[in-house]
Amino acid sequence: xxxxxxxxxxxxxxxxxxxxxxxxxxxxxxxxxxxxxxxxxxxxxxxxxxxxxxxxxxxxxxxxxxxxxxxxxxxxxxxxxxxxxxxxxxxxxxxxxxxxxxxxxxxxxxxxxxxxxxxxxxxxxxxxxxxxxxxxxxxxxxxxxxxxxxxxxxxxxxxxxxxxxxxxxxxxxxxxxxxxxxxxxxxxxxxxxxxxxxxxxxxxxxxxxxxxxxxxxxxxxxxxxxxxxxxxxxxxxxxxxxxxxxxxxxxxxxxxxxxxxxxxxxxxxxxxxxxxxxxxxxxxxxx
Numbered sequence: 001x002x003x004x005x006x007x008x009x010x011x012x013x014x015x016x017x018x019x020x021x022x023x024x025x026x027x028x029x030x031x032x033x034x035x036x037x038x039x040x041x042x043x044x045x046x047x048x049x050x051x052x053x054x055x056x057x058x059x060x061x062x063x064x065x066x067x068x069x070x071x072x073x074x075x076x077x078x079x080x081x082x083x084x085x086x087x088x089x090x091x092x093x094x095x096x097x098x099x100x101x102x103x104x105x106x107x108x109x110x111x112x113x114x115x116x117x118x119x120x121x122x123x124x125x126x127x128x129x130x131x132x133x134x135x136x137x138x139x140x141x142x143x144x145x146x147x148x149x150x151x152x153x154x155x156x157x158x159x160x161x162x163x164x165x166x167x168x169x170x171x172x173x174x175x176x177x178x179x180x181x182x183x184x185x186x187x188x189x190x191x192x193x194x195x196x197x198x199x200x201x202x203x204x205x206x207x208x209x210x211x212x213x214x215x216x217x218x219x220x221x222x223x224x225x226x227x228x229x230x231x232x233x234x235x236x237x238x239x240x241x242x243x244x245x246x247x248x249x250x251x252x253x254x255x256x257x258x259x260x261x262x263x264x265x266x267x268x269x270x271x272x273x274x275x276x277x278x279x280x281x282x283x284x285x286x287x
Contacts, residue, residue, distance in 0.1 A: 026121050036128035040103075041135055055139040059095065063087040070213050079215045079250035085151050089244050090212035092144045096137040096171070097178050097236065098203050103129030104182020105199050108190040108279070122280045123273065126186070130179050137171075148247060158249030167246065170239055173265040177235055180268030187272075187279035210236045215244075216252045232257050235264035 026033070063084055070076045071083035078086035104126035152159055189195045211219070216237060220228060231237050238257035245251030 026124065026127075029121055029124055033124050033128055033131075036124065037132045040129060040132035052139050055136050056143050059088055059091045059140050059143065062091050066091075066213050076214050077218060079217060079244075079248075081244075081248050081250050082151055082155065085147060085248065086215075086244070086250075087213060088144055088147060089248060090240060092137070092140045093174065093240060093243050094207060094210070094212045095140060096133055097174050098207070099133045099136060100130045100175060100178035101182045101185075101203060102199065103133065104179055105185035105189070107183070107186040109186070123183075123276060126179055126183055126276075130175050130182075134171075144247075160247045161245075161249065163242070163246040167243075170243060173262055174236070174239060176265040176269040180265070180270070180272030183272035183276040184268075187275045190279055210234055211240050215250070216241050220252060232260050235261040235268075237261075 066087040067084045070087070071078065076083075107122075107125045107129075148160070185195070185199060189199075207213075216231060219231060223230070238253050238261040241251040241253040242258060243251075245253060
């Protein structure tokens, strides 16, 4: 009896090298990706009374506390913008970054029970958390727009300008940075579990080296001009300033700063993907 050649729909094979990224495989598993996104959203709302209202409570309370502490007590300037609105703009963007980063950095630890049972592209997990965090951002961003128009009609605050068309690109860069850094931390904590305790503390410190509660103009004023290049080390700085410029009409940013942020986002994502790709090979042996 002649052997009939079998045609397989999918073939699972070991990666040839660390630089082998099968993006077409991720596309084939897109249904699973959206299933994980739906799971993240449903589990967040499950058994909660207020549901998405919690997404609004967080930026409101945080911005109010920052308004009292940094504006009324510390007298930190806000480029002529009402400090509550200034802080709300920064927090809206920051919460998306921090939520995406925290979720991605816990990928291996929180999903080890799934990874040990069934095969699928592991990178789908951090991708799903980054996408699901967009829902929270959309809710908080919508509230920010409502507050922005309220201040416009009350205090004649500047309206958004034409540069808001670049907001999707800005969010993409923010997602790549959080995803890249998250995959690096997740890969490290799979072997050195005590590093996970530093993530929450570290992200809080990172917030204060990012212009969330203060404008970049204040840093430029306090620093000697020869040290101004330090501002560009943080790829998020230019993104926050550009976001405020687009929606509030204030902000200090340069084209070179945005280019550095763009290149940094690409580098961090690819480097994180490289480390993640290496770690997933022997992940089960280290947990």
